[in-house]
Amino acid sequence: MTNLELTSSALKPVVWTIAGSDSGGGAGIQADLATIDDLGCHGCSAITCLTAQNSVSVTLVEPVSEEMLLAQLDVLLADLAPMAIKIGLLANQEQVNLLGKWLNTSLREFQKANAVDVNVILDPVMVASCGAHFASDKRSENQLDFLPFKGLITLITPNTAELSVLSGCRLKDLSDCHQAAKALSKRFECNVLAKGGDKGAAWQAETAKDIFVCIQAPGSAVIYQQRSFLLSSPRVESTNNHGSGCTLSSAIASVMAWGFVLHDAVVVAKAYVTEGIKQSGRPGKGPGPLARTGWPAKLGGFAHISSLDGCASLPDDLNFKPLDERLGVYPVVSDVSMLQLLLAAGAKTIQLRVKEADDSDLETKIIKAIQLGRDYQAQVFINDYWQLAVKHQAFGVHLGQEDLYEADLSHIAHSGLALGVSSHSYFELLLASQLNPSYIALGHIFPTTTKAMPSLPQGLNKLKHYVDLLKGHYPLVAIGGIEFNRLTAVKKTNVDDIAVVRAVTEADDPACAYETLVAAWEGLEHE
């Protein structure tokens, strides 16, 4: 199954762009609709102004009337309601005020009545990449007052020039930009992606660095909220960047419309822009538009993520022991007798996951599990208790994202243990991949009762995207709600292997259930 089949088999999510028309086709509404379509969504537009422009100049900007802008918003809401909205060029303060009021009334009522969250991404366009100032309002440096959007938007995406105008500060270095982005986030009560793609400052010369200030992102892991991150990509040497900001913000809206969390939308959209610049052309005399290159699936095109707020970043110079063999059907069990029974039934990889808070026999159980692994020449992973796993030389350790910041990863790597890492999103799997682990777990895919999960089930569509990105780079295992009658659908995503709890441990005959799962899983073909 290809990405396209997966996305077109479902109803396309509706994404709106509220922006200006670029007669040159590289930016504005034209770039947005091309992006939205390329990422599998249905695009609708509310046009704020017409611009007469080509790749080198803007000769005229003509705003639509307030009546016309409102009519577009209302008629769309009555039928083609949005899953996400991107706001781009607004021609004057009246349009900002009107839109602020509309978001606060009509859109709010719609969200309340339908119990949905519509994410709104604001690209505060002020200056075109060809140097022209857009807004017809001539008050201080063409600056519009975006405060009517306070508390109504998910994310604002200023470039460095826009950040400087919005914050009223000269931005000399990364630290200045970070402070300004945090101040903006406070002022607008929203998340901020401060784009550093425009070359200029020395600290931006080698890499294109964006600053992501997250104050709140529903569905993202708690440990990655109220935090700032630096997203660094190798700089693509090209002057074809016309419409890159429009493309980025409409890509973020599109990825969110598919149900991905904000952290994911930001990293996927950045990879999309990087690839779009790489493959760009130059139809006019000036900077060309970005190519439309589909949903990003090259790991090397994704940004490196690091912390920007004093919180620890994960090391990226470690090497963990590789697996001796495929994970296959990977049982995760809570007691040693079950572990022994499944090893006897042929399991070659298994995990001991003990969750009783006060288990006085913990170390004894871990020693026994590790010894059984040796007896059966199997890969035994210990969940959570990495010190005991190292002390007794387990084959490997399995850690969740939160656990990664508590553990001594360097000690685990240097002690020769394998490391498996959990992930629940693009953002988390990118962080996991920066660690060079022995495998990456993707979950939870389906609802599970084994564990209270803080995130929603990922589902097969997301799993397929994750696999497209990581396959061949790391062994991949899907976990969560995997049972016999779901194996065919899971195999179609091309994920290497599966981890199971209840499908084995709650069966009347766990050994038989394990053997049946193995026969079925190994009998199915990858696509």
Ligand SMILES: Cc1ncc(COP(=O)(O)OP(=O)(O)O)c(N)n1
């Ligand atoms: C193979 C596999 N995948 C994911 C998990 C979950 O690990 P973690 O996120 O650390 O959560 P707990 O298992 O500790 O509740 C796993 N154990 N195994």
Ligand SMILES: Cc1ncsc1CCOP(=O)(O)O
């Ligand atoms: C530990 C864990 N981590 C993500 S889902 C999960 C439990 C999976 O259990 P089951 O296979 O019973 O749904």
Ligand SMILES: [Mg+2]
């Ligand atoms: Mg854990």
